[in-house]
Structures are given as C-alpha cells and as structure tokens.
Amino acid sequence: MSSAGNALFGLLHAYKRVLRERYMAAGIILPLSHLRVLGEIGRHEGVMAREIAAALLQDKGLITRVTRELEREGLIERHPHPTDSRAAHLALSANGRALRERIKTIEKACDAQMVAALSTDQADAFIDTVNAMTEQLDREQETP
C-alpha cells in the first residue's frame, strides 16, 4: 500500500461515507459540518463561536454560517456574554439536545464499526497516536 497520507485520505473518506449513510437512514439530513458543530456545542455548552472554530480547526466564517442555520432550525440558542457584548454563548435547545443524543448514538456505532477489527488496546492506542500526529503537524506552524 502507499503512504500514511494516502491511507488517511481513504480512511476519512470511508468514515464520512458511513456516517452520512447512517444519518440518512435515521432521517437526519443536516450536513456533517453542522452536526460536528452541534456536537461541539453539546460537549461544551456555552462555548463561543471562536472556540468552536479552534476546536474543529475551521474558519470562523464557516462557524458563523453554520450556527446561524442551526439557530434557524431551532437546534441551538444564543445567549449574550455577560461581560463581552461582542461575543455570545451557544447552547443546545431542547430539540438540539434530543437530536444530539441521536447523533451520539450513531457516531458511537460508526466508531465501533471502524475499530471492530482492532483489539481494545489497539483502538485506544490509535486515538492517542492520531492526536500525537495532529499535534506534531500543528507544531510546524509556529516555526515559519
């Protein structure tokens, strides 16, 4: 087989496909980016848009648009920041929380399928490895 990079492309591609299929089967039609943002808000209720952008490594402009749609769908709520009137805290609405639960289940199933061929040790090691690699790649950034 080819390089680590190519292998990664393949894996994420397959993963996204499976995710999308399962969401569709469950009648969830939002694009993955929206679901990822929703998940991030669920994991850290009250986050600011800036933090989501940082956590998901995405452009803040993208977050603006995605959160706007999620709000329009009635899935999240925007609460004013107590001391900084520019910022807002984002939180799930009741509907958002319900959807998030369904998403979590599906995501867990996908992850389970992905690591099905691995031992528990391998699976745990894998996540650590992935995170270590990501850090390593981000490191370069700081030394231009």
Added chain:
Amino acid sequence: MSSAGNALFGLLHAYKRVLRERYMAAGIILPLSHLRVLGEIGRHEGVMAREIAAALLQDKGLITRVTRELEREGLIERHPHPTDSRAAHLALSANGRALRERIKTIEKACDAQMVAALSTDQADAFIDTVNAMTEQLDREQETP
C-alpha cells in the same frame, strides 16, 4: 478528548494544511486532488480512469475532469487501450514525471513530520491499523 472520528477529522485537516503549505512553498499550485491523481498515475503507469477512481475512492466524474486538466497542463498522456476503444491508459509525460518526483519528496517530508513523534514500530502499525479500519468500514457496504 473526543471520539476516534473527531480525532481523524483533525488529523487529516492538519495534514492537508501542511501539504498545501509545502506545495505552495515549492511553487506547486495544483489542488491536492490533482496531485493525488498524478501520484496514482505515477504509481501505476498505464492505469485506466476507472482504476484511479477506485483507488482514491472518488467519483469517476471527478477523475474525468481532473485528468482532463492534467492533460491540458501537459502533465499526463492518454494512450488508447489496445482492445477496448472506450478506455484509455494514462501515463505521465516527461513534465509530469518531473513534477511527480518533487511531489514525492514533499509528501515524504510531510509523512515524516506526521510520524516524527512516533517510534518506527508505531508508525508501521499505524498504517496497518488505518488500512484495517478502512476495510472494515467498506465492508458494511455489502450488507445493507
């Protein structure tokens, strides 16, 4: 930290960014998809478009467009298939081969950076793991 899926998103995102930065620094302006196709043709000179689509898990329509541009750029050549007049064999031109060498170097450097924090054993195991996972995800396909 979050799920395996999220970790993967982050890793590939970081990897793509580093790749793009290095290509840009080297004055290579083609999008990643084109470079990936170029690489695939380089690895298997004489492939058919169909095979590239399968190897990269991409839509055949995408391959059509990408190869057309690569041909227009004078990076690849299209040779008629001896027995099937619908198909064509794709191969690198002299320019394409030169570019491919530069790409290979850059890709290797990125891969090296990515696995820099890992032991050799870990790095090898990682690729195997990734491939195993990809297979596992693709397997589901056949049992709807």
Added chain:
DNA sequence: AGCATATGGTTGATATTGTCAACCATCTAG
C-alpha cells in the same frame, strides 16, 4: 480620558471537493 491595537463575529467572494443522475459509445454474454 483618548488613542492604538487586538479580538469576536459577520459578510462576500471564491476555490476545492464530493455526489448524483443522465447519457453515449462500446463491449460482452447469451
């Protein structure tokens, strides 16, 4: 207080990537 600068967020423009379906020409099997 008054200023420069940084920051959270928004917007517009645009490039890249991925998906789906219809379609043509050819090939292959029966």
Added chain:
DNA sequence: CTAGATGGTTGACAATATCAACCATATGCT
C-alpha cells in the same frame, strides 16, 4: 443480434474550505 454491463463524459449541484475586508466592542497604554 439483442440486452445488459461497463468506461467514460457531462451537467447540476451540495458541501467544505479559504481569504480578506469589515463592524463593533474590548483592552492596554499613556
């Protein structure tokens, strides 16, 4: 020789990503 499969092309479009300009507010400095 016909029916269906296959390689490839095309069109339309959705999704994802990037960049830069911009507004309003906040913060640090003097």
